[in-house]
Amino acid sequence: MERNIDKIIGMVEESVKKHEISTGKYCRWLWQDAKGSRNLGSSEYGCADAANILYTIGKFPKDPEIRAEFVKELRSFQKEDGCFSEPTHHFLHSTAHCTAALELFDASPKYPLTYHMENFGTPEKMISYLESLGWVDNPWGQSHRGAGLFAAMILTCNMPLTWQDAYFTWLSENNDPVTGIGRKNHGNVCSLQEHLNGWFHYLFNHVFAHRPFPSSENLIDSCIDMYKDFTFVTRFGKEIGFSEIDWVFVINRASRDSGYRRQEVLELLRDFAEKYFDYFESIDVETDERFNDLHMLFGAVCAISELQIALPGEIKSSFPLKNVLDRRPFI
Secondary structure, eight states: OOEEOHHHHHHHHHHHHHHEEETTEEOSBSSOOTTOOOOOSSOHHHHHHHHHHHHHTTOOOOOHHHHHHHHHHHHHTBOTTSOBOOTTSOHHHHHHHHHHHHHTTTOOOSSOOHHHHHHHSSHHHHHHHHHHSOTTTOHHHHHHHHHHHHHHHHHHSOOOHHHHHHHHHHHHHHBOTTTSSSBTTOTTSSOHHHHHHHHHHHHHHHHHTTOOOTTHHHHHHHHHHHHHTTOOSSOTTSSSSSHHHHHHHHHHHHHHHHOTTHHHHHHHHHHHHHHHHHHHHHOOTTTOTTTTBHHHHHHHHHHHHHHHHHSTTTEEOSSOOOOGGGTSSOO
């Protein structure tokens, strides 16, 4: 396989430019929806996703004044209890997402994460919260909370190793040993893909902390079967969003680190990459809703960057892409 993706990167860069309101200020959406529910002004996810995308494609601002404006705007959204709150996601997701974006600038939030420390600051409180999450009926959505609390706190709260060990030990001991995905005994209320979409969030925390994936070989088997049987419940590979990075990142990192079924995984990634790039180049960028949602676009850009990492020399661009997850956790 050999593919030049400069055209796709150009499409992405142009979209980010269209979302810029002023220096360091970005909107998430370019137009309103039928319900009139969208914030078309500068917003948490507009700014965070613009920073993430620019970092990924090699266009991250170098000018200290521009960087300062980004940091100032992102910090302005934080509440005094330390949380960021954005209407389309749980506040633990918003806090992790904005904190991770600030880290790209070597910056921290304005206020300490008081809420997080009060509610999750000990192993006992943190584990109690993990136990309470909807692992059976809402693994994807609830993972934003269980993974988000770790990402935000590890970046800003100097969490001790005992706390980190407790987090990863609980996840390992409670991982489903059959599929390698999600919590054990998760049943079939949700599809395995939804469990993967959730488990991905915990696994990028593992990558950041240099911890091994639990049940790695079974995880790879499940991801391979999911692709070969095409049991995805989303429009996988045919829409802009996050489902693709969830599968690509997990199967690539698990097989790369273990060596298990590696060549077979690479063939699947090649097959997917060709189809995904063909789809990307077919998008009408002037009308596509999800392409012009900077948060959804960021997810797709992450998938492209991970494919380039997985297939060195096969997916070419004038500037090599970087996956933000190799710097810090959370997307």
